[in-house]
Amino acid sequence: MTTADLLGKLLQVVMGLAVLAAVVGLLIFFIDKAPKKGRDYWQLVGFLAPALIFLAIGLVYPAIRTSLLAFQTSGGEWTLDNFVWTFTQPTAIRTLINTVIWVLLVPTVSTAIGLAYAVFIDRSRGEKYYKVILFMPIAISFVGAGIIWRFVYEYRSGDREQIGLLNAIVTAFGGEPVQFMQTDPLNTFLLIIVMIWIQTGFAMVLLSAAIKGVPTEQIEAAQLDGTNGWQRFVNVTVPGIRGALVVVLTTISIATLKVFDIVRTMTAGNFNTSVIANEMYTQAFRASEVGRGSALALILFLLVLPIVVYNINVLRKQREIR
Amino acid sequence: MSIAPADLPTGKDRGSIEGAAETTALTEVVGTKSARVKKRLTSRTATIAALIIAVLWTIPTFGLLISSFRPAELVRTTGWWTIFENWGFTLDNYRDVLLSTSQSSPQLGAYIVNSIAISLVGTLIPLVLATMAAYAFAWIKFKGAGVLFILVFALQIVPLQMALVPLLQIFSTWLRPMQAWLHDVVPIIPEQNYAPVWLAHAMFALPLAIFLLHNFIAEIPSEVIEAARVDGATHGQIFFRIVLPLATPAIASFAIFQFIWVWNDLLVALIFSGGTQDVAPLTQRLAEMVGSRGQEWERLTAGAFISIIIPLAVFFGLQRYFVRGLLAGSTKG
Numbered sequence: 216m217t218t219a220d221l222l223g224k225l226l227q228v229v230m231g232l233a234v235l236a237a238v239v240g241l242l243i244f245f246i247d248k249a250p251k252k253g254r255d256y257w258q259l260v261g262f263l264a265p266a267l268i269f270l271a272i273g274l275v276y277p278a279i280r281t282s283l284l285a286f287q288t289s290g291g292e293w294t295l296d297n298f299v300w301t302f303t304q305p306t307a308i309r310t311l312i313n314t315v316i317w318v319l320l321v322p323t324v325s326t327a328i329g330l331a332y333a334v335f336i337d338r339s340r341g342e343k344y345y346k347v348i349l350f351m352p353i354a355i356s357f358v359g360a361g362i363i364w365r366f367v368y369e370y371r372s373g374d375r376e377q378i379g380l381l382n383a384i385v386t387a388f389g390g391e392p393v394q395f396m397q398t399d400p401l402n403t404f405l406l407i408i409v410m411i412w413i414q415t416g417f418a419m420v421l422l423s424a425a426i427k428g429v430p431t432e433q434i435e436a437a438q439l440d441g442t443n444g445w446q447r448f449v450n451v452t453v454p455g456i457r458g459a460l461v462v463v464l465t466t467i468s469i470a471t472l473k474v475f476d477i478v479r480t481m482t483a484g485n486f487n488t489s490v491i492a493n494e495m496y497t498q499a500f501r502a503s504e505v506g507r508g509s510a511l512a513l514i515l516f517l518l519v520l521p522i523v524v525y526n527i528n529v530l531r532k533q534r535e536i537r
Numbered sequence: 538m539s540i541a542p543a544d545l546p547t548g549k550d551r552g553s554i555e556g557a558a559e560t561t562a563l564t565e566v567v568g569t570k571s572a573r574v575k576k577r578l579t580s581r582t583a584t585i586a587a588l589i590i591a592v593l594w595t596i597p598t599f600g601l602l603i604s605s606f607r608p609a610e611l612v613r614t615t616g617w618w619t620i621f622e623n624w625g626f627t628l629d630n631y632r633d634v635l636l637s638t639s640q641s642s643p644q645l646g647a648y649i650v651n652s653i654a655i656s657l658v659g660t661l662i663p664l665v666l667a668t669m670a671a672y673a674f675a676w677i678k679f680k681g682a683g684v685l686f687i688l689v690f691a692l693q694i695v696p697l698q699m700a701l702v703p704l705l706q707i708f709s710t711w712l713r714p715m716q717a718w719l720h721d722v723v724p725i726i727p728e729q730n731y732a733p734v735w736l737a738h739a740m741f742a743l744p745l746a747i748f749l750l751h752n753f754i755a756e757i758p759s760e761v762i763e764a765a766r767v768d769g770a771t772h773g774q775i776f777f778r779i780v781l782p783l784a785t786p787a788i789a790s791f792a793i794f795q796f797i798w799v800w801n802d803l804l805v806a807l808i809f810s811g812g813t814q815d816v817a818p819l820t821q822r823l824a825e826m827v828g829s830r831g832q833e834w835e836r837l838t839a840g841a842f843i844s845i846i847i848p849l850a851v852f853f854g855l856q857r858y859f860v861r862g863l864l865a866g867s868t869k870g
Contacts, residue, residue, distance in 0.1 A: 220815070223725035224650055231658045231735060239665055243773040258772045259677050266670035266743055270692060273740020277703035278695045284702065328590065335587035347853075348591045351598070354852035354859070355845045356801030358820040362827060362841040363597045366604070366834060378616050378834065380600060412594065420860065444580070473696055476803040480824050495698045500808060505702055512698040523694050 238265070278516075284509035297510035309487050310494045310511075313403055314518075317410070317474060317490055322467040325411045326460065329418030334448065337426055346423065350416035357413070361480030364409045368395040399487040406488055409477050414470065418463045425459030426452060458529065465526040472518050491515050605630055605838035612835040630839035643826055645819065645840055651810075652800055652818040652844075654731055659738035659799040660792055666739065667746030668754075668788065672780050674747070675755040676762055677772065686751070692744040700741070701808050708733045708809070729816055733809040738799050746791055753787035754780055790861045797848050797859070819844045 246261035288294050301307045329349075336345040352360060369379030370392055377383040382392045396402050429452055437447045453460075475492040482488045484497055491511050499508025603617045608625045615623045634645045674686050712733055720728040757780065765775050781788075799805075803820045810816040812825070823840050830836065852859050 219725050220647065221650065223723075223727060224654055224731075226723065227726055227731050228654050228658060231731065232661065235658075235662055235665060239669070243776065247771040247773040255677070255679075259673055259679050262669045262673035262677065262772070262776075266666040266747060269666060269736075269740045270689065270743055272707060273704060273737065274692050274695055274700055274744070277700035277707075280703040281699045332587055332590050335583040335590075339584060339587070345587060345591055349594050350860075351849070351852065352594070354797065354848040355598075356803070356820050356848065358801070358803050358824050359841045359845040362823065362837055363601045365827065365831070366601055366838065367597050369834070376615055378613065380596070380616070380618070383616050383618070412597070415594075473698070476820075476824075479803065479807075480827055483828060492696075492698060496804070496807070499702050509702060512696065512701075515696050516694075516699050519696055520694060 281509045281512050284505055285513045287506055289504075289506060294506075297506040300507055301510055301514065306487075306489070307494070310489045310491060313488065314472065314490045316403060317407055318468055318471050320404075320407050321410045321414060321471040322464045325414040325467055326418045326422075326463050328411070329415045329463070330422050330460075332415070333419050333423035333426055334452070337423065346420065349419050352413045353416045355413070357474075357476030358480050360409055360413055361477050364405075364412070365396070365481055368405055370394045370396075396482055397486050402482060402486055402488050406477055406481055409481070410471060410474055414467045418467065421459055421463050422456060425456035429455035461529050462526065465522050465529075468522050469519055469526075472515060472522075491518075601838050602842060604834060605842045607835070609835040612838070613832075630835045631843070634836050634839045634843070643822065643836055643840060644814065645822065645843060647814040648817060648819045648822040649843070651731075651814070651816055652820075652847075655734050655738070655806075655816075655818050656796050656799040658731065658735045659742075660795045662735060662739035663742035663746050663795065664788065664792055667743055667750050667791075668781070668784065669776070670743075670747045671750035671754050672772075672776055674751050675757075676775070676780075689744055690748050693748070697741060697804060701804075704737060704740070705808060708736075712736075727813075727815040729811040729813060731816055734806060734816060734818075737805050737809045738802070741805070742795055742798075746795070749791055750784065750787055754784050757783050786858075790858045793851060793855055793858045797851060800848060 242261045242265070246258045249257040285297055286293055286295065288296065301311070332345075332349060336342050339345070355363075366378075367380045368382075369377075370382055371377050371379070372392070377386055377392055379395075381395065386392055393401075395405055433451050433455070434447055437451050442450070473492050474490060475496065478484055478488055478490055478493040479496070484490075484493045489497070491514060495508050495511040495515065498504040498511060600617045603620060604612050606626050606628070607617065607620070608627050608629065611623050611625055612630075634643050635649075636646070638644065670689075674682060716730055716732060717728055719726055719730065761779060761783075762775060765779055770778070800818075801820060802818075803824055806818050806821040807824075810818065810821060812821060814822075819840075823837075823844055826833075826837060826840060
């Protein structure tokens with residue numbers, strides 16, 4: 216990077232901020248100077264228009280266009296081929312199956328571990344530090360997490376010393392080193408572990424807060440009735456945090472359906488590890504199959520949609536109860 | 538996307554780690570009885586199990602950190618857990634990835650600058666636009682406000698993937714000529730500049746930002762706004778003098794969330810940055826390094842650690858804001 220490069224970048228940032236400040240400043244200046252007649256209208260436009268224009272260009276129009284592209288050939292004729300391809304080609308079917316495996320495992324396992332951990336550390340000494348440790352991966356980028364775990368899964372051939380922790384453990388127990396990232400179907404599960412590693416902290420923090428909301432009297436009453444710890448957990452704590460559990464499960468499901476960076480960084484979708492979001496990128500931007508990419512994007516949208524609607528409904532009901 | 542979790546951390550700030558810790562302290566002081574009950578719940582087995590999970594969760598990051606400080610030769614031939622037998626620490630890996638100008642080194646310096654530039658402006662644009670829109674939705678009465686707001690809210694359901702292809706086409710038709718023109722006028726600004734990445738991040742951030750900020754701005758007591766209007770304040774004055782100062786906590790939470798989100802993003806960068814060192818952020822460069830030099834672990838570990846240091850610093854420094862923002866926007870994208 217030369218000084219001129221750096222200067223150019225600095226200039227871009229300054230110009231970008233200047234344009235933003237000028238647009239907003241002028242808008243608000245003219246809003247306040249608008250003619251008396253219809254001033255309210257102009258004020259509304261001034262405040263709302265920039266955001267709405269951005270949304271129209273960046274989301275509304277593209278979403279509609281993608282939905283149409285999914286039903287078109289590259290020549291622009293109407294067709295269902297893109298969907299036929301998605302549901303008949305072995306590689307595409309594998310992508311769908313992998314996505315299902317991801318979305319079945321990641322939310323359940325991270326929620327289970329997060330819940331167990333939250334219960335274990337509840338009101339213990341150093342709870343705060345325990346939480347920080349599990350929660351930290353969530354600040355790390357998926358790319359960073361991908362590199363961290365690729366290093367754990369690293370493979371060295373033959374008698375060379377293993378530098379990946381997992382293979383070192385395998386060989387320490389007398390096993391043969393495994394090319395983890397190339398071994399189908401093990402590799403998909405190893406990628407899933409990375410996502411679980413990231414999401415567990417999120418589940419833990421939300422569930423821990425919910426557990427603290429369960430009235431002590433209920434637990435105490437159950438204790439007087441002679442229940443053991445497990446019974447109290449199943450019959451008092453879990454029903455008490457049902458709402459939070461649903462939110463955690465659905466939220467992680469949505470994040471998992473859209474997982475892209477982990478697969479992209481660790482295997483690029485090779486060796487039968489691809490998922491919908493990654494395949495969408497590969498088809499649309501690497502293979503120039505815009506129709507197939509759009510079809511995959513649309514499928515992703517349709518998979519996410521019911522979870523979100525359900526999530527919102529649950530929240531609305533909770534609010535009514537309150 | 539689903540704004541769901543945003544609800545939980547409000548009120549007593551239950552979602553935040555610190556908040557939870559405070560609650561704990563409070564219960565211990567207030568009710569000795571409840572403290573006694575709780576104490577019996579944390580058995581020794583539970584503590585050990587928690588400890589095991591905590592250690593398992595830390596080891597991978599720890600291994601990366603150790604390796605990034607080990608000499609290249611040792612990183613490639615020995616495991617990081619043998620550090621005591623194969624002793625050796627060095628800063629060479631960091632010097633190599635950051636400062637070296639040789640063709641083979643990753644030259645991360647330029648990409649760090651890009652990451653900062655993209656995250657900074659990619660946070661400010663949606664923040665400003667969303668605050669204005671949120672104010673309009675909350676305090677300017679107009680027909681159809683409710684319906685329009687629900688539509689904006691609903692846009693959070695649209696995954697990024699739905700927008701990528703058409704938006705890229707729009708940018709190459711309309712934005713590209715402007716970029717070329719700017720390059721002609723100011724030659725030190727490369728033809729491939731930050732504008733597409735900034736705009737894309739701003740557009741994708743708006744639904745969540747408007748929703749969160751609206752929730753907060755609408756809570757401002759109407760007496761305050763009414764009083765200002767009676768005194769003859771214009772909307773512009775109310776916005777700058779009253780709403781902005783009062784909404785600072787919400788603005789800060791969203792700003793931090795968005796900054797980290799943009800900093801950690803790979804997908805938007807891959808599609809809109811062009812991948813050169815003029816624009817590409819750190820994450821994109823690292824992903825590329827994994828693909829092309831997946832064996833150079835001394836460089837990958839150092840590079841990865843550089844990329845996660847800023848989010849981690851924000852995480853530890855501004856934990857309360859960070860957690861609040863994260864819980865609110867956990868399914869964005």
